[in-house]
Amino acid sequence: MSLTNLSDSGTDGHCILCSSTAWTLVVRAEDMEYSCKPGPFDLVACVRCGHVYKHPMPPAEEVPSLYPNTYYTVNKRSPLYLDGALYERKLVKDAAKLRKQTRGLNIRSIVDIGGGDIQRLIKVKEAFGRDVEAIAFDLQFEQEWIDKAQSHGVRVVVGNVETDIESLQDNGHDLIVMRQLLEHLRDPGVAVRNVFRKLRAGGVVIIDTPNRGGLDYWIWKKKFWGGYHIPRHFHLFTLHSLTQLMKDAGFHIYDQGYLPSLGFWVMSLRNQLGLNSAQRGKSIWEFLYFKNIPLSVGFILFDWIRIKLGFQSSNQFIIGQKRV
Numbered sequence: 001m002s003l004t005n006l007s008d009s010g011t012d013g014h015c016i017l018c019s020s021t022a023w024t025l026v027v028r029a030e031d032m033e034y035s036c037k038p039g040p041f042d043l044v045a046c047v048r049c050g051h052v053y054k055h056p057m058p059p060a061e062e063v064p065s066l067y068p069n070t071y072y073t074v075n076k077r078s079p080l081y082l083d084g085a086l087y088e089r090k091l092v093k094d095a096a097k098l099r100k101q102t103r104g105l106n107i108r109s110i111v112d113i114g115g116g117d118i119q120r121l122i123k124v125k126e127a128f129g130r131d132v133e134a135i136a137f138d139l140q141f142e143q144e145w146i147d148k149a150q151s152h153g154v155r156v157v158v159g160n161v162e163t164d165i166e167s168l169q170d171n172g173h174d175l176i177v178m179r180q181l182l183e184h185l186r187d188p189g190v191a192v193r194n195v196f197r198k199l200r201a202g203g204v205v206i207i208d209t210p211n212r213g214g215l216d217y218w219i220w221k222k223k224f225w226g227g228y229h230i231p232r233h234f235h236l237f238t239l240h241s242l243t244q245l246m247k248d249a250g251f252h253i254y255d256q257g258y259l260p261s262l263g264f265w266v267m268s269l270r271n272q273l274g275l276n277s278a279q280r281g282k283s284i285w286e287f288l289y290f291k292n293i294p295l296s297v298g299f300i301l302f303d304w305i306r307i308k309l310g311f312q313s314s315n316q317f318i319i320g321q322k323r324v
């Protein structure tokens, strides 16, 4: 695609929330983090409702090429890679919080969709009690994860939440977890409708996804905001638009709110400073990475205080319930 073909508005889009085709440009940028392929790539806003989405939407078969083997979830050299005792503590804390958020519900079967290395689901299973059914659902599983799953009584199921979810039972599960996944999907509307079908009456889904509204968003929204994650985030919600998506799928809103957004503070700063996410280089700014504990704790505390004061952060959660 040559630069001369790129325009700042058009009528060939598709808004998943209101079906309008008219759009205006929000941000146009290269893949600053991994240089997975030449850009530029566009995120656009629906002219009618403001929903932000990738345009053009890549075909399904192109999506895997956006995740190189340097991607932070699978690359130990990435400044965003998380493991070790601190990461484990975070997973334990998140699982305890989830248990608290779903107190009073009868949880017998849990599905974690897109949970990656299943460590998260193991901690959730431990928090909810060992006799609860735990299913990891993802596009693929490395043998190491399958072995780990077996030794922790976790079942692995291969599928795709948008196109191939039938290996999960209809009306079969009480808690479905989808953290930092919705924004990576081509059609989050289809995904939440599929999830609705798989829940038992009374069951809930918890979704975390970026929110266009934190202080970091306002500082870097012209180009460098980490939440854009160009070209891998296909849909960016606000609390309002996420609520609408869930209600359209049939969900009752059980709970919602904001969460600290450490990742986007660090990624925005790194983008601004020209540091990539594939590996730590020699720049004096390379102290900006996840395992810098004072820095990470500082950003988390800062967002947490702002949330308590009634401000938004760039990370949100919603719990949708399938009513009896």
Ligand SMILES: [Zn+2]
Pocket: 015, 016, 017, 018, 019, 020, 046, 047, 048, 049, 050, 051
């Ligand atoms: Zn719209």
